[in-house]
Amino acid sequence: MFLNKLSLTNYRNYDRFELETSHQVNLFVGPNAQGKTNLLESIYVMALTKSHRTHQDKQLIRWNEDQALLTAEVDKRYGPVRLSLSITPQGKKAKINGLEQRKLSSFIGTLNVVMFAPEDLEIVKGAPGIRRRFLDMEIGQVHPGYLYEVTQYQKVLVQRNNYLKQLASGKSANAAMLDIWNEQLVQFGIKIMKKRQSFIKKLQVWAERIHAGITNGREEILLEYRPSFPLSEEEDEAMLFDRFMLKLSQAKEQEIRRGATLAGPHRDDMVFWINGKEVHVYGxxxxxxxxALSLKLAELELIRExxxxxxxxxxxxxxxxxxxxxxxxxxxxxxxxxQTFVTTTSLDSVNMEKLRDSAVYHVAGGAVTEQAD
Ligand SMILES: Nc1ncnc2c1ncn2[C@@H]1O[C@H](COP(=O)(O)OP(=O)(O)O)[C@@H](O)[C@H]1O
Ligand SMILES: [Mg+2]
Incomplete structure (x- = not known):
């Protein structure tokens, strides 16, 4: 797909910004704190309705303004699409070709992006929550229904945890309701687990090739899905349902004591191996x-597939x-x-002659100017 046009109104440090491009490679150059990341972030937000840097949409609105508006024109395989997204402190509104989408999940994934940023190192090094977020954002782009399942699961989880806390504190003595919460939790939980498992398996195929390429065949990468209880490849949803239920009944006493749900996809993790060693420990x-780079480039191929x-x-x-x-x-x-959008503080070490179709833009204080050839 190809982004022809992007316009921003009151987004971060941009009051008004318009980009029209026909180029495959777009380089944004400028010193720090000028708005380079903000620009890429806005493209990411157009794709996922969420920032890669913050959970708080309010931060995306330019200070002292009450609304940010993003619009884009994208050429897709089957034709052009116009997208618009408005962000207010009360919420977001998304339109495809002028038609307002009742659910954001029907907007997500119209534009697809893969972002690679310095903080992606955390996918390898950081806490499990960062890897779960990575999985959710990436799977969500290709399977919009997945995000609905994640949201429903989260809701059930919160309610179930509240109920466990009531049991723990003796405010409620009747544990019968737990069965109802269990069923709902497991119902959404297994869908999430199956999708994560198959995503990681497919990602592995590409990551392997790409990583071997980047390291001249010296390193072999392995991606491992590590759910809160073991899950085999062969297991279908019915088997998984029973096993998750069993897991919950075994953990019941402990869950009531701790007032928390102890098994399920909210406790999933992923482990990366290079030549048989765990990367976050020994890499x-x-x-x-x-x-991290191999993961992101593998995703590019997976989305294409x-x-x-x-x-x-x-x-x-x-x-x-x-x-x-x-x-x-x-x-x-x-x-x-x-089509690639790149930010950098310096073009010094980029061999521009190797780039066949590129444009260079200078970014300074929320203003962008295209450099004449
Ligand atoms: N909501 C906002 N309104 C106005 N300015 C903002 C907002 N959020 C961030 N900024 C400003 O954007 C600048 C950082 O932009 P960024 O794109 O991260 O810079 P860089 O060019 O280094 O990538 C900072 O000067 C920051 O103060
Ligand atoms: Mg930056």
């Missing part, structure tokens, strides 16, 4: 970074972390098939 900073076209690639401030050869190689590899 060097460089290996952790290439692991699922949707029949490549998403946009957003590279935020990651060039400087790669050596000059890798920098150019990275952009070069994808420049013919994937």
């Amino acid at each position: 060097s900073q460089g290996q952790q970074r290439t692991t 699922e949707l029949g076209e490549y998403p946009l690639l957003l590279l935020d401030d990651v060039l400087s972390e790669l050596d000059p050869y890798r920098q150019t190689q990275l952009i070069e590899t994808f420049q013919d098939k994937v």
Whole structure:
């Protein structure tokens, strides 16, 4: 897919911004704190209705304004699409070709993006919650129904935990309601687990090839899904249902004592291995970074496989972390098939001659100017 036009009104430090591009590679250059990341973030928000940096939509609205408006024109395989998203402190409104979408989940995934930013290192190094968020955002782009399941699961989880706390404090002595919560929790939970399992399995196929490419065949990467209780490949939803229920009945006493749900996808994790060693424990900073990069590039291929076209690639401030050869190689590899938006503080080590169709924009204080060739 191809982003032809992007316009922002009162988004972050932009009062009004318009980008029209016909280029495969778009480079945004400028010093720190000028609005480069904000720009890529806005494209990400157009795709997922959520920022990669914050849970609080309010932060996306320009200070002292009451509404941010984002619009985009995207060429997709089957034709052009106009998108618009307005963000107010009360909520968001999304339109596709002028038609307001009743649910945000029917808007999400119209535009597809893969973002790679310095904080993605945390997917490898950080807490399990970061990996679950990664899974949710990525699976959600290709299976919009998944996000609905996640939201429903979260709601049931909160209510179930409240109920467990009441039991724990003796405010309620009747544990019969627990069966009802269990059934709902498990019903949504197994759908989430099955989708995560199959996503990771497919991602593995691409990550393997890409990682071998990046490391000249020296490193073999393995992605492992690690749910809160073991799950085999063969298990269908009915078997999983029974096992999850059994798990909950075994944990019942402990759950009531602790006032919390102890099994389920809210406790899932993922582990990355390189040459048989866990990357977050034994990997060097460089290996952790290439692991994160391989994941993101694998996703690019996976989205193409699922949707029949490549998403946009957003590279935020990651060039400087790669050596000059890798920098150019990275952009070069994808420049013919994937439209790419790159931010950097300096173009010094980018070999511009290798880039066939690129535009350079200078970003300063929320103003963007295209550099003449
Ligand atoms: N809601 C907002 N309204 C106005 N300015 C904002 C808002 N959020 C962030 N900013 C400003 O945006 C700038 C940071 O932009 P960013 O895109 O992160 O910079 P960089 O060019 O380094 O990537 C900071 O100066 C910050 O004060
Ligand atoms: Mg930045």
